Amino acid sequence: MVNIKDVAIRAGVSVTTVSRVLNNRGYIGKETRKKVEKAMEEINYSPNQIARALQKSQSYILGIIVPDSNHPFFSELIKHVEITANEHNYKVLICNSLDQLEKETKYISMLKENRVDGLIMCSHTLDVEEYKKLSFPVVTFDRIIANHFPYVAADNYRGGEIATEHLIESGCKKLLHISGPLKLDLLPNRRTDAFRLTCMKHNIDHEVIEGTQDNLTFDYFSDFIESEVSVKLTDFDGVFCSNDLVAYALYLYAAKNNIKVPEQLKIVGYDFHSFTRMLQTPKLTTIAQPVSRIGKILSTTVINMVETKELDSINNSVVDVELIKGETT
Amino acid sequence: MVNIKDVAIRAGVSVTTVSRVLNNRGYIGKETRKKVEKAMEEINYSPNQIARALQKSQSYILGIIVPDSNHPFFSELIKHVEITANEHNYKVLICNSLDQLEKETKYISMLKENRVDGLIMCSHTLDVEEYKKLSFPVVTFDRIIANHFPYVAADNYRGGEIATEHLIESGCKKLLHISGPLKLDLLPNRRTDAFRLTCMKHNIDHEVIEGTQDNLTFDYFSDFIESEVSVKLTDFDGVFCSNDLVAYALYLYAAKNNIKVPEQLKIVGYDFHSFTRMLQTPKLTTIAQPVSRIGKILSTTVINMVETKELDSINNSVVDVELIKGETT
DNA sequence: GTCACATGTGGTAAGGTTACCACATTATTT
DNA sequence: AAATAATGTGGTAACCTTACCACATGTGAC
Numbered sequence: 146m147v148n149i150k151d152v153a154i155r156a157g158v159s160v161t162t163v164s165r166v167l168n169n170r171g172y173i174g175k176e177t178r179k180k181v182e183k184a185m186e187e188i189n190y191s192p193n194q195i196a197r198a199l200q201k202s203q204s205y206i207l208g209i210i211v212p213d214s215n216h217p218f219f220s221e222l223i224k225h226v227e228i229t230a231n232e233h234n235y236k237v238l239i240c241n242s243l244d245q246l247e248k249e250t251k252y253i254s255m256l257k258e259n260r261v262d263g264l265i266m267c268s269h270t271l272d273v274e275e276y277k278k279l280s281f282p283v284v285t286f287d288r289i290i291a292n293h294f295p296y297v298a299a300d301n302y303r304g305g306e307i308a309t310e311h312l313i314e315s316g317c318k319k320l321l322h323i324s325g326p327l328k329l330d331l332l333p334n335r336r337t338d339a340f341r342l343t344c345m346k347h348n349i350d351h352e353v354i355e356g357t358q359d360n361l362t363f364d365y366f367s368d369f370i371e372s373e374v375s376v377k378l379t380d381f382d383g384v385f386c387s388n389d390l391v392a393y394a395l396y397l398y399a400a401k402n403n404i405k406v407p408e409q410l411k412i413v414g415y416d417f418h419s420f421t422r423m424l425q426t427p428k429l430t431t432i433a434q435p436v437s438r439i440g441k442i443l444s445t446t447v448i449n450m451v452e453t454k455e456l457d458s459i460n461n462s463v464v465d466v467e468l469i470k471g472e473t474t
Numbered sequence: 475m476v477n478i479k480d481v482a483i484r485a486g487v488s489v490t491t492v493s494r495v496l497n498n499r500g501y502i503g504k505e506t507r508k509k510v511e512k513a514m515e516e517i518n519y520s521p522n523q524i525a526r527a528l529q530k531s532q533s534y535i536l537g538i539i540v541p542d543s544n545h546p547f548f549s550e551l552i553k554h555v556e557i558t559a560n561e562h563n564y565k566v567l568i569c570n571s572l573d574q575l576e577k578e579t580k581y582i583s584m585l586k587e588n589r590v591d592g593l594i595m596c597s598h599t600l601d602v603e604e605y606k607k608l609s610f611p612v613v614t615f616d617r618i619i620a621n622h623f624p625y626v627a628a629d630n631y632r633g634g635e636i637a638t639e640h641l642i643e644s645g646c647k648k649l650l651h652i653s654g655p656l657k658l659d660l661l662p663n664r665r666t667d668a669f670r671l672t673c674m675k676h677n678i679d680h681e682v683i684e685g686t687q688d689n690l691t692f693d694y695f696s697d698f699i700e701s702e703v704s705v706k707l708t709d710f711d712g713v714f715c716s717n718d719l720v721a722y723a724l725y726l727y728a729a730k731n732n733i734k735v736p737e738q739l740k741i742v743g744y745d746f747h748s749f750t751r752m753l754q755t756p757k758l759t760t761i762a763q764p765v766s767r768i769g770k771i772l773s774t775t776v777i778n779m780v781e782t783k784e785l786d787s788i789n790n791s792v793v794d795v796e797l798i799k800g801e802t803t
Numbered sequence: 804g805t806c807a808c809a810t811g812t813g814g815t816a817a818g819g820t821t822a823c824c825a826c827a828t829t830a831t832t833t
Numbered sequence: 834a835a836a837t838a839a840t841g842t843g844g845t846a847a848c849c850t851t852a853c854c855a856c857a858t859g860t861g862a863c
Contacts, residue, residue: 146531146589146609146849148848148849148850149849149850149851150849158812158813159812159813159814160813160814160849160850160851161812161813161814161815161851161852162811162812162813164850164851164852165811165812165851167850167851168851170851171810171811171812172809172810172811172812173810173811173812174810174811174812177811177812189607191583191586191587192587192849192850193528193587193589193848193849193850194587194588194589194850195524195527195528195533195588195589195848195849195850196528196818196848196849196850196851197849197850197851198524198850199522199524199525199528199817199818199819199820199848199849199850200817200818200849200850200851200852201818201850201851202475202818204524206567213553214549214552214553214556215549215550215552215553215748217546217549217748217749220543220544220546220549221544223543223544223568224542224543224544224570227543227568227569227570228570231569231570236567236584236588237567237568238535238565238566238567239552239556239566239568240556240560241553241556241557241560254520255565257520258520258521258522258523259523259524259565260475260522260523260524278518280475363748363751363752390752393752393754397754419544419546419692420546420749420752422692423692423719423722423749424753425722425726426755475819477818477819477820478819478820478821479819487842487843488842488843488844489819489820489821489843489844490821490822490842490843490844490845491841491842491843493820493821493822494821494841494842496820496821497821499821500840500841500842501839501840501841501842502840502841502842503840503841503842506841506842521819521820522818522819522820523820524818524819524820525818525819525820525821525848526819526820526821527820527848528818528819528820528847528848528849528850529819529820529821529822529847529848530820530821530822530848531848
């Protein structure tokens with residue numbers, strides 16, 4: 146592979162001069178610049194970013210850890226993170242933690258060894274302490290790790306509130322909420338808080354079933370509905386689901402068992418990701434998280450921290466959610 | 475950031491010795507090893523892969539360029555590529571070309587500058603010549619670039635054949651095929667070849683509508699059906715679509731316009747990616763491309779080329795497709 | 804004519820790691 | 834006892850780039 150020295154020799158100048166042409170820094174004679182550019186062209190020179198990264202202690206690489214890059218929400222998030230990063234000349238390394246603590250740990254040390262400039266954390270199995278040692282900025286999605294780790298999230302409380310109020314306004318009397326796992330203190334738990342409080346405020350009977358584990362696949366949710374939810378279902382006339390896949394699985398279960406939606410049972414989902422947007426039967430009533438905005442903000446936040454060299458920041462972002470009225474309420 | 479020298483000083487040995495411990499190479503005394511490991515632990519040392527990459531001229535990074543990482547097919551492909559790469563200690567940089575030639579070009583030079591070890595090419599707007607200059611192995615999905623660039627593909631001809639035969643066996647007399655763009659010589663065009671030949675073999679009237687541009691979003695396909703396909707639709711009783719999103723859009727159009735599927739119109743899709751697998755109404759009849767196998771093979775093929783230092787290879791892989799009988803035929 | 808400053812160019816250390824050679828000590832073979 | 838091999842450790846160039854200092858020439862001001 147040709148290097149800057151080869152260019153220098155060919156152009157009859159020093160490596161310093163070539164470097165100056167490359168980086169457009171300092172004074173360069175017009176003729177010299179031309180000679181150098183011609184030489185670069187002729188020998189098909191391509192600057193070595195690895196050497197640059199070593200020299201500058203900056204890789205222009207971001208890591209993103211997600212539970213499952215094929216999940217429609219994360220898939221879309223990743224796309225927008227990547228596009229925004231690319232606009233700022235950053236690259237993105239994707240990591241699938243598959244919700245395994247061990248994998249998450251391994252990925253983090255891999256990213257550390259590769260001296261990524263920053264990390265976007267969307268998988269939350271690890272203990273908080275693990276992040277504190279990191280020497281690069283970390284931005285999380287939907288989780289508060291500590292005061293100085295900024296997070297980006299859609300307004301989870303408001304989402305839960307809107308969803309619950311919508312069910313109540315639609316005439317539901319006994320509400321069920323199928324939540325995500327509540328062990329860790331994740332921001333989506335606010336949806337559950339909002340569900341409880343809103344029900345109490347309106348004096349509505351309610352219950353919460355906790356999703357034991359976030360496997361995040363449709364098949365898993367389908368089984369979950371069958372095994373954990375179905376027995377209780379007859380008691381309720383409205384269900385607020387933690388995500389659209391659960392809502393869809395629930396809808397299908399209802400359809401199969403002759404429970405009429407929305408007449409007998411109203412269903413509200415959460416996410417409105419690409420799967421839900423494409424899905425036409427039924428059009429789910431759901432809470433839209435503006436995933437493209439979230440992705441964009443995740444990228445710009447972490448890049449901003451990289452460029453200002455601030456490891457800490459309290460620049461949290463909470464974006465608005467929106468009720469999408471479909472046919473299931 | 476601490477480096478190998480700091481470890482050496484702390485452990486009271488030379489950097490060479492530390493390097494030997496790190497890489498488990500050569501002779502090391504038992505006591506020395508312990509001292510070094512203890513020192514590494516104490517100062518929280520993390521080897522700098524950037525320096526290693528520079529030294530060894532190997533980055534252990536693969537690039538993957540796709541049209542749209544949020545498309546359900548590519549999203550799933552990427553996941554499996556990443557998981558397999560990770561098993562072999564490689565990392566994956568994702569690039570969304572958005573089917574823009576300019577972006578594809580820019581990504582390629584970015585990957586070149588970052589000295590990726592190999593490239594998995596799933597976006598095909600560029601001219602063949604562009605790839606030939608690259609100094610790292612390239613593996614493509616669904617495209618023959620040149621003899622020495624290996625490709626991985628599902629058996630497109632067979633897929634087209636199965637789909638068409640299935641429609642004929644189901645009693646269709648006039649068949650339509652909505653293809654992808656046929657300009658470039660891509661392997662999916664074999665589906666169209668198969669469609670034509672199979673129809674001719676069975677003496678079946680048929681027609682092909684070429685998808686002008688691969689925007690790959692559901693909304694685009696929906697509009698496309700409305701504007702390009704709808705007028706002709708009454709002439710046909712069976713449609714073979716180039717992908718499931720088109721098939722789904724077509725199904726919805728038919729449903730909306732009181733064309734009964736499958737009684738009046740039979741529809742076969744292509745891909746059986748995660749969207750289609752989750753979709754329950756309708757269960758599409760489609761051709762399954764084993765995307766997890768494809769992803770795995772893409773990764774292992776390119777990694778194998780990296781490790782054997784062979785830039786050329788004729789190790790093409792064609793994997794079997796399968797008819798998934800749904801409710802649309 | 805001298806000084807200050809702008810312009811243009813070059814040499815080299817440093818960034819963190821490993822490959823390679825060199826050397827010292829101990830163990831084994833003949 | 835001498836020769837050879839195995840074991841253990843250290844010094845340093847190289848990978849490619851940029852930052853930094855040094856130097857040379859030209860220009861305008863006083």
